[in-house]
Amino acid sequence: NNFENLNPIEKQELFLDTAVIYDEKSEDNTDEPELKLNSKILCKNVSFVGNDDVKIEENKITTRKKNTTFEIDFSCDEDSDSKKELYLLFKNFYYTTDSYEQFKPQIRFVSSSGKEESFSFGMTNANDSMGHNRMPCFGLQECKSGKFFVTLENKGVYEFDEISVFALDISERDEKFNSRDTDEISSLAFSENKISLETSLNEKQFVRFSMPYSKGWKIFIDGKETKSYRCDIAFIGTFVDAGNHSVVLKYSTPFLAAGVVSSFIGLIALVALCFYLKSRKKENE
Incomplete structure (x- = not known):
């Protein structure tokens, strides 16, 4: 507050x-x-x-x-x-x-x-x-x-x-900042909808990523999903334990699967409606 x-x-x-x-x-x-x-x-x-x-x-x-x-x-x-x-x-x-x-x-x-x-x-x-x-x-x-x-x-x-x-x-x-150890994060790699890196920390720390927060981002530490946080107004981060860890961020559009299913159901309903109207038209003729 x-x-x-x-x-x-x-x-x-x-x-x-x-x-x-x-x-x-x-x-x-x-x-x-x-x-x-x-x-x-x-x-x-x-x-x-x-x-x-x-x-x-x-x-x-x-x-x-x-x-x-x-x-x-x-x-x-x-x-x-x-x-x-x-x-x-x-x-x-x-x-x-x-x-x-x-x-x-x-x-x-x-x-x-x-x-x-x-x-x-x-x-x-x-x-x-x-x-x-x-x-x-x-x-x-x-x-x-x-x-x-x-x-x-x-x-x-x-x-x-x-x-x-x-x-x-x-x-x-x-x-x-000049005295800080800069060897804590390595092997940083970017690919489509995915970011991976390796951490080596002396103690548990909060790791912040300089990209906008979105619920579409999921963070995995050593293959296990962990809680992500909105931090510093607009960015994303999470807690990482001491020691060596593999951190992976994966992005998928929120509600994309639900949207695809809804669109598919709507398409089927539209096709069914077209067949129904066509059959009614033939009966009336």
Whole structure:
């Protein structure tokens, strides 16, 4: 439950360290402990600067002209001089309009040293059922302080739940992944509707496959079918015991056999109906 409340960068870091498993049969436990991430995600102190053409109050931005710009300043009490990945989060940020047009905010980042980066991304309006969350990354930057200049192309009202600035220290992540043993999976082979591999694990682990989850996939370990899980929002995986094991994934279209049988029965019924109607026609003649 608390996973859904994480922001995109926190989910990203969690996926790099572990697997988030969705089990439809498990009970809903509302007393789950709060997730704790070991990565260094620093939330910056943010202030908004409007002008005569842009009014910012609470969670609403009102622009009086097209292509108007407002400013987002950030800073924090940070001693480190090392560069960090810089992110700007827009949570449930949308443009209130009666039309279904999209809009593309233009963002210009200026660091305390004067370095500049530009970014643009598409957003949907309040009538659209798609998500309204975006979190562009501005790469490695000096993140003690800086400014974002956001240009909104349309005149009107923009609403949001949160606009935040995050800096991610990736040094620990790099050290952790560089030290990982990469000889745990071998003999990876692909064929039509089938994937096979060999595992050699020191302890029981959850193995995640970078392909979309589907109920059509069946996972076999040493020839025996095992339970598969939807994990990390959209992927498939399963638990594999320590030691050497053969893992095979096989795909078959769900309900294909039932569909073939139904089609065959329908064809027989159609042929029988045609013969019946033909015989009735002869009797009437």
